[in-house]
Amino acid sequence: MEQLERYRVMVEDYLKTHLSQKPAYGSLIEAMNYSLLAGGKRLRPVLTLAVCEMCDGRAEQVLPFACGVEMVHTYSLIHDDLPCMDDDDLRRGKPTSHKVFGEAMAVLAGDALLTGAFESLSQAELPPEQVVQAVQCLASCAGCAGMVGGQVLDMDGEGHALSRQELETLQSLKTGALIQAAAELGCIGAGGSQAQRQAVAHYAQCLGRAFQIQDDILDVVSTSEALGKPVGSDVANDKSTFVGLLGLEECRALVQQLTQEAVEALAMFPNRECLVTIAQQMAQRTH
Amino acid sequence: MEQLERYRVMVEDYLKTHLSQKPAYGSLIEAMNYSLLAGGKRLRPVLTLAVCEMCDGRAEQVLPFACGVEMVHTYSLIHDDLPCMDDDDLRRGKPTSHKVFGEAMAVLAGDALLTGAFESLSQAELPPEQVVQAVQCLASCAGCAGMVGGQVLDMDGEGHALSRQELETLQSLKTGALIQAAAELGCIGAGGSQAQRQAVAHYAQCLGRAFQIQDDILDVVSTSEALGKPVGSDVANDKSTFVGLLGLEECRALVQQLTQEAVEALAMFPNRECLVTIAQQMAQRTH
Numbered sequence: 001m002e003q004l005e006r007y008r009v010m011v012e013d014y015l016k017t018h019l020s021q022k023p024a025y026g027s028l029i030e031a032m033n034y035s036l037l038a039g040g041k042r043l044r045p046v047l048t049l050a051v052c053e054m055c056d057g058r059a060e061q062v063l064p065f066a067c068g069v070e071m072v073h074t075y076s077l078i079h080d081d082l083p084c085m086d087d088d089d090l091r092r093g094k095p096t097s098h099k100v101f102g103e104a105m106a107v108l109a110g111d112a113l114l115t116g117a118f119e120s121l122s123q124a125e126l127p128p129e130q131v132v133q134a135v136q137c138l139a140s141c142a143g144c145a146g147m148v149g150g151q152v153l154d155m156d157g158e159g160h161a162l163s164r165q166e167l168e169t170l171q172s173l174k175t176g177a178l179i180q181a182a183a184e185l186g187c188i189g190a191g192g193s194q195a196q197r198q199a200v201a202h203y204a205q206c207l208g209r210a211f212q213i214q215d216d217i218l219d220v221v222s223t224s225e226a227l228g229k230p231v232g233s234d235v236a237n238d239k240s241t242f243v244g245l246l247g248l249e250e251c252r253a254l255v256q257q258l259t260q261e262a263v264e265a266l267a268m269f270p271n272r273e274c275l276v277t278i279a280q281q282m283a284q285r286t287h
Numbered sequence: 288m289e290q291l292e293r294y295r296v297m298v299e300d301y302l303k304t305h306l307s308q309k310p311a312y313g314s315l316i317e318a319m320n321y322s323l324l325a326g327g328k329r330l331r332p333v334l335t336l337a338v339c340e341m342c343d344g345r346a347e348q349v350l351p352f353a354c355g356v357e358m359v360h361t362y363s364l365i366h367d368d369l370p371c372m373d374d375d376d377l378r379r380g381k382p383t384s385h386k387v388f389g390e391a392m393a394v395l396a397g398d399a400l401l402t403g404a405f406e407s408l409s410q411a412e413l414p415p416e417q418v419v420q421a422v423q424c425l426a427s428c429a430g431c432a433g434m435v436g437g438q439v440l441d442m443d444g445e446g447h448a449l450s451r452q453e454l455e456t457l458q459s460l461k462t463g464a465l466i467q468a469a470a471e472l473g474c475i476g477a478g479g480s481q482a483q484r485q486a487v488a489h490y491a492q493c494l495g496r497a498f499q500i501q502d503d504i505l506d507v508v509s510t511s512e513a514l515g516k517p518v519g520s521d522v523a524n525d526k527s528t529f530v531g532l533l534g535l536e537e538c539r540a541l542v543q544q545l546t547q548e549a550v551e552a553l554a555m556f557p558n559r560e561c562l563v564t565i566a567q568q569m570a571q572r573t574h
Contacts, residue, residue, distance in 0.1 A: 025436035026443045084390035103371035112431040118405045119426035128415035139406035144399040149312035
């Protein structure tokens with residue numbers, strides 16, 4: 001879809017130059033850019049831009065928000081991959097940050113990306129009320145009651161079986177919260193209403209759940225080449241997954257059902273094509 | 288000084304309850320509070336409150352700013368102490384975070400504190416323009432061009448001798464930048480003028496330099512008991528220090544000179560007693 005491709009290009013262009021104004025101490029900026037510019041689907045920042053335009057805002061204006069969300073996502077991947085966490089050697093087909101720059105630099109690159117995310121938000125040329133709302137939303141979704149909380153549940157859950165409810169909670173925090181923040185920031189930046197923000201949040205929750213279940217499916221049925229990371233890692237790490245709990249077929253049906261619910265949450269928006277397409281592509285993705 | 292003690296109590300009380308509203312996933316909140324409530328001098332948040340009142344603001348109103356700065360400081364200590372960084376076992380007389388909670392949890396507790404810092408800023412009941420300025424200032428001082436940049440220089444500098452200029456740059460980033468942010472946030476929260484903010488920043492830069500040189504002095508002349516951490520660690524870790532470069536006597540003179548300069552930077556403020564006292568106490572501290 002042409003519109004989504006335009007958003008993706010906007011995000012890539014913005015990210016590419018974002019850190020270039022910063023002084024380079026040692027290899028810090030290089031390490032930050034290594035992970036930030038490693039490709040990836042850019043689901044979250046594209047979501048921010050698409051939601052913004054669906055709520056009648058201009059995508060250009062929320063680029064600093066979109067970029068901030070992607071910086072948070074990137075930092076979380078770097079820290080997740082650390083030897084003391086998941087100890088992963090590959091990410092998006094490339095050696096992980098600590099493999100290239102060493103563990104200490106990977107910790108610091110992550111810290112600097114997380115800090116830089118909030119700097120990016122604060123630089124948006126939008127009414128300050130909206131910027132404050134964005135900071136509050138992103139921090140709340142990414143912090144101890146959101147993404148980091150989900151990480152802790154994930155870590156604590158390794159090696160013993162989780163119930164479906166426990167797994168839902170874990171994933172809604174670990175993956176869902178940041179996807180929700182990405183969508184909400186688009187609405188906030190457009191100056192959207194409270195009702196619009198709630199609808200967008202509902203859409204994002206469904207999308208996040210579908211995304212995670214699809215991830216679990218792909219970890220079983222895809223190839224390492226298509227994913228850019230080892231397959232079967234969930235089984236190897238003794239992690240609870242939706243496929244393990246519900247089986248492949250029920251998972252596939254659930255992805256369809258959640259996609260449907262996501263699309264329906266957008267009923268109030270006349271210009272929802274982009275976000276409908278995102279949800280459908282998500283359900284069909286093979287990597 | 289009574290006023291400073293009042294600020295310290297305000298900070299402790301605020302920090303104590305700050306995380307109590309958050310859902311506790313695993314031992315995350317416990318780990319965050321373990322480090323956040325481990326005492327310490329509270330130099331930075333007290334600075335925020337004191338500057339705010341010197342600029343005719345109300346200390347209560349900038350507590351969320353002060354608390355945010357202390358959360359950034361605390362996260363940086365947790366990550367600094369990690370095995371892949373300084374590998375320290377003791378901090379403020381207690382086992383370091385990763386010794387108690389494990390390495391993964393220490394990384395995550397640090398991440399959550401850093402994220403929580405910006406959430407705290409966003410919750411201040413102040414005009415949104417001021418909150419946005421505070422986010423921008425703190426993120427800029429704490430990120431790749433500030434504190435984290437200083438960490439990288441520190442790491443890269445280990446094992447070979449730095450020039451005085453290199454050491455000044457390193458320390459002004461690693462320690463000075465956050466102390467400056469603490470002071471500037473007090474001025475921002477009080478709605479201070481640009482001239483006031485510059486004066487306060489100058490004071491904080493001098494204070495930060497004096498603080499670091501005094502740290503180097505204490506690492507040589509103090510006892511492990513008084514410091515709550517091993518002495519002689521700079522020599523043991525082969526780190527460049529001001530004492531190593533300039534000798535004890537010149538360092539002591541420099542601390543006096545910087546304290547004087549800090550005090551003079553405040554000439555425009557009628558109510559500067561508190562900040563003068565902070566600078567003087569800093570120069571005389573033995574731990």
